Amino acid sequence: MIDAREILVRCDALARESSDPNGIERVYLSPELAAVNRRAGEWMKEAGLTTWLDAAGNQRGRLEGREPGLPAVLLGSHLDTVPNAGRFDGILGVMLAIAVAERLRESAAELPFALEIAAFADEEGTRFGTALLGSRALAGTWDDAFWHLTDDNGTTLREAFVEFGLDPERIADASPKRGEIVAYLEAHIEQGPYLEEADLPLAVVSSIAGARRFALTLTGEAGHAGGVPFHRRHDALAGASEVVLAVEQLARSAGCVATVGRLQAFPGGVNVIPGRVEFSLDLRGETDAARDGVWLGIQAVASEVCDRRGLAFAVEETHNAPAVVADASLQDSIRAGIRTATGEQDPMVLFSKAGHDAMAVAELAPWAMLFIRNGHGGISHHPDETVTEADVAVALDAFEAAVRGLAASQTA
Numbered sequence: 001m002i003d004a005r006e007i008l009v010r011c012d013a014l015a016r017e018s019s020d021p022n023g024i025e026r027v028y029l030s031p032e033l034a035a036v037n038r039r040a041g042e043w044m045k046e047a048g049l050t051t052w053l054d055a056a057g058n059q060r061g062r063l064e065g066r067e068p069g070l071p072a073v074l075l076g077s078h079l080d081t082v083p084n085a086g087r088f089d090g091i092l093g094v095m096l097a098i099a100v101a102e103r104l105r106e107s108a109a110e111l112p113f114a115l116e117i118a119a120f121a122d123e124e125g126t127r128f129g130t131a132l133l134g135s136r137a138l139a140g141t142w143d144d145a146f147w148h149l150t151d152d153n154g155t156t157l158r159e160a161f162v163e164f165g166l167d168p169e170r171i172a173d174a175s176p177k178r179g180e181i182v183a184y185l186e187a188h189i190e191q192g193p194y195l196e197e198a199d200l201p202l203a204v205v206s207s208i209a210g211a212r213r214f215a216l217t218l219t220g221e222a223g224h225a226g227g228v229p230f231h232r233r234h235d236a237l238a239g240a241s242e243v244v245l246a247v248e249q250l251a252r253s254a255g256c257v258a259t260v261g262r263l264q265a266f267p268g269g270v271n272v273i274p275g276r277v278e279f280s281l282d283l284r285g286e287t288d289a290a291r292d293g294v295w296l297g298i299q300a301v302a303s304e305v306c307d308r309r310g311l312a313f314a315v316e317e318t319h320n321a322p323a324v325v326a327d328a329s330l331q332d333s334i335r336a337g338i339r340t341a342t343g344e345q346d347p348m349v350l351f352s353k354a355g356h357d358a359m360a361v362a363e364l365a366p367w368a369m370l371f372i373r374n375g376h377g378g379i380s381h382h383p384d385e386t387v388t389e390a391d392v393a394v395a396l397d398a399f400e401a402a403v404r405g406l407a408a409s410q411t412a
């Protein structure tokens with residue numbers, strides 16, 4: 001049986017599939033992703049599932065219930081990563097799902113639903129900017145505009161599909177018909193400090209923040225760092241710096257979070273005034289209205305800065321996912337699972353500011369999530385991401401108990 005130790009060994013094994021020899025990086029439709037899909041597929045088979053790679057490159061598996069062809073409860077998370085990632089974000093949830101399926105295999109003949117697993121291929125959006133491509137394909141919310149997205153090498157998403165051996169014309173095949181998936185459950189590290197602060201291993205997720213991402217460009221005029229006096233300059237980086245500070249201040253005062261994670265100045269010479277700056281913006285809020293209010297404020301500041309400095313301002317929205325609320329009855333299943341595994345009568349409830357595949361699957365089926373404490377203050381999107389074997393063990397028990405509870409409630 002797959003225990004917590006084996007789950008950690010598997011997370012370590014997948015961490016070695018990386019395009020970065022000095023860290024972990026595994027992006028959508030890359031050779032590294034193909035390698036982890038293969039490993040996860042083998043583990044799914046060993047756990048008794050039938051497996052397939054779906055039309056979007058997600059590794060999928062299925063365990064039939066008491067009769068073939070029943071609607072399924074879907075368990076999942078993702079196998080792609082951010083640059084210089086940790087080894088648990090997404091990956092731990094997939095490994096837990098496989099272990100739960102293995103534990104349920106013996107009693108599958110009594111299950112009132114089939115059990116499916118999705119190892120999603122693009123939650124982070126690292127390669128093409130737009131996140132949740134794998135889970136959007138499964139949810140049936142694929143947008144044909146995605147085909148024109150390009151990576152940093154100018155490869156379009158359509159070309160990347162073909163290079164990976166996928167047929168773009170068949171993308172709709174990734175999505176089950178409505179009613180074929182009756183619930184989605186995802187286990188994930190918390191990526192925040194609250195479980196550690198409360199000295200608790202597990203929490204139930206109430207909702208996930210809506211996120212928007214933008215690519216912003218400020219254009220001024222490049223020129224000689226010595227020759228051009230200040231009153232004649234149109235320095236795009238000085239302007240962008242004002243905008244970046246306003247992003248932090250506006251988000252903070254509205255109780256939202258905002259991050260400029262990437263910024264590039266052109267032409268990039270030490271003695272050249274920056275003529276153009278491109279930067280990213282990731283904006284999240286508990287409500288879409290609060291988040292969108294901050295975005296209006298940021299645009300107003302950017303316009304004012306650009307007018308004053310003689311710069312042009314262009315924006316492209318690369319990602320937009322509304323806030324979603326977890327299904328109340330599935331939250332109860334997770335809560336009951338935590339109670340069974342830990343004895344904690346009133347499990348902690350957390351609102352997630354991190355994005356998850358559940359946001360996309362929400363369009364297809366009701367969902368709920370189990371959060372697992374990650375150490376060092378909940379550090380994530382960082383190589384120091386960590387979990388303990390003891391926490392993984394109770395997470396596995398809780399996730400299994402949640403699925404068994406769901407089966408019992410449907411059988412009753």
Ligand code: GLV
Binds near residue numbers: 124353
């Ligand atoms: C994914 O981890 C995100 O929240 O950006």
Ligand code: MN
Binds near residue numbers: 082124
């Ligand atoms: Mn992540």
Ligand code: MN
Binds near residue numbers: 090
């Ligand atoms: Mn994640």
